[in-house]
Structures are given as structure tokens and as C-alpha cells.
Amino acid sequence: MGVENSLPKLLRGALSGNARIIQSATLTIIRQLKVSNPSVADELAKILAYDGVGASVARSAGLDSAPLDNESRLELVNIEEFDEDMHPPIFGQNLHEQIERFFRERSKMEDLIAHGLRPSTNLLLVGPPGVGKTYLSQYISCRLHLPLVTLDLASVVSSYLGKTGQNIKRVFEYVRSNKAVLLLDEFDAVAKRRDDESDLGELKRIVNVLLKELENWPVDSLVIAATNHPELLDKAIWRRFDHVLEIGFPDSSARLNILRRAIGELIDEDILSVMAEVTENLSGADLTSLCDRIARRVIIDSENIVQASIVELKSSLPDAHKFNGIFIRSAKRTLGKKITQKDLADWLGITPATVSHHMKGESV
Ligand SMILES: Nc1ncnc2c1ncn2[C@@H]1O[C@H](COP(=O)(O)OP(=O)(O)OP(=O)(O)O)[C@@H](O)[C@H]1O
Numbered sequence: 001m002g003v004e005n006s007l008p009k010l011l012r013g014a015l016s017g018n019a020r021i022i023q024s025a026t027l028t029i030i031r032q033l034k035v036s037n038p039s040v041a042d043e044l045a046k047i048l049a050y051d052g053v054g055a056s057v058a059r060s061a062g063l064d065s066a067p068l069d070n071e072s073r074l075e076l077v078n079i080e081e082f083d084e085d086m087h088p089p090i091f092g093q094n095l096h097e098q099i100e101r102f103f104r105e106r107s108k109m110e111d112l113i114a115h116g117l118r119p120s121t122n123l124l125l126v127g128p129p130g131v132g133k134t135y136l137s138q139y140i141s142c143r144l145h146l147p148l149v150t151l152d153l154a155s156v157v158s159s160y161l162g163k164t165g166q167n168i169k170r171v172f173e174y175v176r177s178n179k180a181v182l183l184l185d186e187f188d189a190v191a192k193r194r195d196d197e198s199d200l201g202e203l204k205r206i207v208n209v210l211l212k213e214l215e216n217w218p219v220d221s222l223v224i225a226a227t228n229h230p231e232l233l234d235k236a237i238w239r240r241f242d243h244v245l246e247i248g249f250p251d252s253s254a255r256l257n258i259l260r261r262a263i264g265e266l267i268d269e270d271i272l273s274v275m276a277e278v279t280e281n282l283s284g285a286d287l288t289s290l291c292d293r294i295a296r297r298v299i300i301d302s303e304n305i306v307q308a309s310i311v312e313l314k315s316s317l318p319d320a321h322k323f324n325g326i327f328i329r330s331a332k333r334t335l336g337k338k339i340t341q342k343d344l345a346d347w348l349g350i351t352p353a354t355v356s357h358h359m360k361g362e363s364v
């Protein structure tokens with residue numbers, strides 16, 4: 001793909017003053033020019049690094065300005081314009097199919113309505129921190145070509161509890177009149193403070209407001225609720241959701257794809273496969289930040305990529321003292337005869353004899 005393919009996006013971003021679109025188009029162009037025209041690529045990188053683009057996204061998206069809390073005058077929501085060609089989040093096959101099914105249903109909305117069926121207007125995303133709930137919401141907003149309006153319920157509930165019901169209503173009204181995807185982040189916040197007697201009445205009212213709003217939601221918009229603590233949610237709330245997507249930690253093939261996308265250009269596929277094997281229980285966010293740290297070591301400190309990966313991998317995994325053994329056995333499993341004891345010794349900065357001990361499962 002040539003640089004010219006990114007020009008319409010760049011122009012669109014520039015004319016609407018949308019920083020996110022300008023940045024993403026410029027990053028694509030920089031990557032493409034890195035080899036053919038490095039000096040222009042460098043200049044673009046400098047401009048992007050030092051000259052911020054400071055336009056209001058709300059204005060650029062053609063939306064009304066964000067709703068405010070009456071007392072503090074702080075904005076209640078965060079508004080993001082969709083990025084037309086963002087990468088999809090990487091998930092296992094099963095979840096991926098559920099998501100595509102949801103998109104298929106949205107695309108057949110008119111048919112459903114014509115048959116008297118109510119299309120899905122909401123989605124509950126459940127999963128531990130960093131597995132891609134926010135990312136998936138951004139991706140959905142991009143696929144539906146709607147801006148994403150995020151209401152962080154934890155901050156709304158904690159800072160202005162007395163006014164929360166009103167504020168939530170105001171946000172729903174806003175999204176209703178400005179077609180958008182509404183993300184209710186940290187959705188469990190409305191259930192969390194149950195133990196505190198004094199808050200109970202108010203929280204019940206808030207839950208009722210939410211349930212009513214969910215029921216009356218217009219079909220051309222979408223509400224996504226995200227939570228790390230599904231066990232805290234009221235049964236009545238669960239029932240209101242058309243779809244519940246459970247997002248778990250990525251499996252080894254999803255991990256490989258996440259790593260490949262993040263640093264695939266810098267590093268050999270073999271070591272990527274071993275990294276994917278040993279990073280069980282790391283989330284997508286952990287993996288991308290791991291890759292970020294590796295790339296920084298290589299770019300800023302000119303470190304060797306394999307060494308940088310091993311140092312960062314070791315500090316990301318809980319079993320640092322068992323790391324060499326885990327890594328060696330996993331490399332053998334993944335790469336078999338392709339990898340020699342000498343290669344492993346070089347990668348890990350230890351002697352071949354130590355590698356051989358680890359291979360036999362002996363403690364060193
Ligand atoms: N499945 C994934 N595929 C690709 N990248 C991912 C994935 N999950 C997370 N990431 C990376 O990690 C970043 C943070 O993930 P995200 O904010 O979506 O997690 P989250 O589930 O919303 O976490 P939290 O519960 O803390 O809000 C993403 O912007 C992306 O770079």
C-alpha cells in the first residue's frame with residue numbers, strides 16, 4: 001500500500017481537526033516512508049512528536065458539546081471520533097465469531113424490524129483488566145461508524161453520588177440526540193457500594209434509572225457496558241443485556257498475533273513463538289506494553305532485540321528465578337530441532353552446559 005492511500009484520511013482528519021485520525025494516518029505514512037524516504041519520515045515523526053493537535057473532538061465530530069456536571073462544571077463523558085481503519089482487537093476464534101455475529105445482526109437491523117423483532121441495542125463485556133474491553137468498544141464504534149462516548153461510572157458514582165441519577169440521565173439524553181455508541185465503563189461501580197447502608201437508597205435509584213434507560217434505548221445507537229467484576233452485578237441488570245461477551249486472557253495463538261502485530265517487524269518469528277508460549281496469563285495490555293518496552297530498549301539504547309526481549313520478558317513474568325528453565329523447555333517444545341543449545345545459550349547469556357542442565361529439568 002502506498003503513501004497516497006493515507007492521504008484522504010489525513011485530509012479528513014486535518015479538515016475536521018481530529019487529532020486521533022491525523023496521528024494514525026501520519027503513523028501509517030511514516031512506516032511506509034521509513035525505507036524509501038527516511039528524511040521525510042523523520043521530519044514527520046518530529047512534527048508528530050512535538051506539535052500537538054489540539055482541536056476539540058466533540059466539535060470535530062459534529063456533536064454537541066459534552067454534558068457537564070451542574071456543580072463542578074466538569075465534563076461527564078469522554079468523546080472519541082471513530083478511527084475508520086483501526087486494527088481489530090485480537091481474540092480467540094470463539095469470541096471472534098460471537099463479535100462477527102453481532103455485527104451481522106446489526107447489519108440486518110432493518111430486516112429484523114420488518115419482521116417485528118427488536119434488534120440488539122446493548123452489549124455487556126465481562127473480563128479482567130487489560131484484555132481489550134475498551135479496545136473492542138472502540139473497534140465496534142469504528143465498525144458502526146459512530147463516535148464513542150464513554151461514561152466512567154466509577155468516577156461519576158464516587159464523586160457526585162447525590163447527583164449521579166441526574167447525571168446518568170443527562171448522558172443518556174445526550175447520546176440519544178447525538179447518535180453514538182455509549183460505553184458505560186466500570187459498570188460494577190453501581191453495584192459495588194452495596195455494603196454501605198447510607199448509599200443504598202441512592203444506588204437503587206441509580207440502578208433503576210439505568211434499567212429504564214437500557215429498555216428505552218433507540219435502535220440506531222448502542223450501549224456497551226464493561227466490567228471486571230460480573231459477580232457484583234444485579235441479576236435484574238444481567239437480564240437486560242442482549243449479548244454478554246466474556247473476554248478472557250489471550251490463548252497462545254492470540255498472544256502470538258498480538259506480539260507479532262506489536263514487534264513483528266523487529267524480531268524473528270522463532271523467538272516470537274517462544275515468547276507467546278511463555279506469556280500465559282498476560283493480558284493483551286501486558287503484552288503490548290512488554291513489546292513497547294522491548295522496542296524502546298532497541299531504539300533508544302541500541303540493544304540487541306533478543307537480549308532486550310529476554311530481559312523484559314523476565315521482568316514481566318512472575319517466576320523470574322525459574323525463567324531460564326521455563327524459557328528453554330518452551331523453546332524446545334516450540335522450535336524442536338530448529339534450535340541448538342548454543343543458540344539458547346546465546347539468547348539467554350548463559351553457558352551451553354547450563355542450558356543442558358535446564359533441559360534435563362535440573363535446578364541450576
Ligand atoms: N485483545 C487484544 N488485542 C490487541 N491488543 C489488545 C488486546 N487487549 C488489549 N490490548 C492492548 O492493550 C490496550 C489496553 O486494553 P484495554 O484498555 O482495551 O483493556 P480493558 O479490558 O479495557 O482493561 P480495563 O479493565 O483495565 O479497562 C489496548 O489499547 C491494546 O493496545
Ligand SMILES: [Mg+2]
Pocket residue numbers: 133134135185226
Ligand atoms: Mg477499559
